[in-house]
Amino acid sequence: MEGQIIGKGTWIDKLAFELLEREKTLGRSLDLLRVESGLGASGVPHIGSLGDAIRAYGVKLALENFGYKSELIAYSDDLDGLRKIPEGFPDSLQEHLAKPVSLIPDPFGCHESYGMHMSSILLDGLDKTGIAYEFRRAIDTYKKGLLKEQIHIILKNSIKIGGKISELVGQEKYQKFLPYFPVCANCSRLYTAESFEYLESERKVRYKCHDAEIGSKIIKGCGHEGEADITKDLGKLAWKVEFAARWAAFDIRFEAYGKDIMDSVKVNDWISDEILNYPHPHHVKYEMFLDKGGKKISKSLGNVVTAQKWLEFGDPKSILLLLYKRITGARELGFEDIPSLMNEYNELEDVFFGRIKVDNQAKLIKSKGLYEYVNLLDPPKETSTHVNYRLLVELAKIFKENRIERVMKKLLDYGVIKNPEPRIEKLIELAGNFADQFDQQEKTEIDLNDSSKKALKTLSETLGAEEEPEDIQNTIYQIAKSNNIQPKEFFKILYQIILGTSRGPKIGPFISDIGRKQVAKNLLEYI
């Protein structure tokens, strides 16, 4: 049990600490420690993309907690070319393939470009989770020439770089071409224009626009040959070298990355250190989120885990908890994780306020720290009323009409809560959405013979009249018997009609909860 605890005891603190140690060794200024997150702007931003920024923000918080000034740059890669049309997007985008996403009109017409449409979805996710950032865009960065010095140095060293890329990651391409893609002056496509010569004194690249293979598709080039001025004309560095240019230009000290771009980071680190003479930022690698096993079949939009969709079922803290609880490990992710995350947050809160005892001191501190990060280091002063999310889902399944009111009443009856609160209303709404979307019961065919119909009729009539709720259970039993139906069968039929399942809560009190008259009407529909 030795070794002192760093900061708040989480991996975030450890990471920030390592970063600081490294910066001190490098002897760089500690006045402002910038962290960066790259936001893809070509695909629909899912929770993994959001994770990159949220985690970087965690590091920023940790640095501030250590007493340093820090800032998160959210950089939208909106000069990237569109490589394929995302699911659910119109085919009209076909003609824009390979063009920079910020030059493609928004197919939904609500933003200035396709790229901004995508970025705004992500930024909205950040806003909703309470992440503060400074937004920068690739297109502005290049237009303003913020990277021009770095581009120049990189292109001057392109032969050395091409060789190194081949050595580090086995990609031969940049031994033949420059790691710079001009936007073709004729057809505005990006990847089709291959640059092959750098005219150093003029700061221009010579390029030719020809067919390029992107994914499994061939994109036709227009055959245009031209020169592009790297300080003025639109174009961008290849990803293998672009990060480095950005790090150096923006003075970035930390950037997390997913394992899919591991190779790019390896190359960029080298470029940064050796070519641009800017010690690369501190990194942490994270695993990608995977679909739940077997869930890949359906690529419908409903299966893409976006922050917006997540927030229909869980609160922002559940997203933060998901991303802050750990960084290592491959993870299969789906909306079905929301209930346990919602409950886990409550547990953490109990630990934080000392309502759950944790013996291990290190673990106690870590749990408390995690709670603080999930609250963006501004934890509530007092604990809130906890309601188990799964219980809410169960109740929401039963009460579909006037849901909030009725579930709230049940919670009061159960003694789970003392008073109705707006916060609980919100929870019921979330759990209700979850129940509606995911907890669909298997629909069973209801097989009714004449005697069951007769029994249902009798029951319906009885329920329609005034009756003591306590007797309903008994009445049902009697009706079944007098119609020569196994009570077991009759109860099953009732559950199928009322709930769409073959089982359920004790039916007498349940029927009075829903309302006898309502059930009576319901039953009639089956006769």
Place this chain on the structure above:
RNA sequence: GGGUCUAUGGCGCAGCCAGGUAGCGCACCGGACUUUUAAUCCGGUUGUCGUGGGUCCGAAUCCCACUAGACCCGCCA
């Protein structure tokens, strides 16, 4: 070809990244309640932590090797 991750009760998983009595959900068993089922509540069973080494007073946790599976890169971003 290169790389990363994963392996923990019957099933699904947490715990591992900062070593200190192996946990949760489902399932299962018992009890309470119920003139049936179920639900609910209370209690309980379930493990050589993939294999083999190593470090340590102490390893699910750290290190090395191996086995199996998943994923990523080798287009592009």
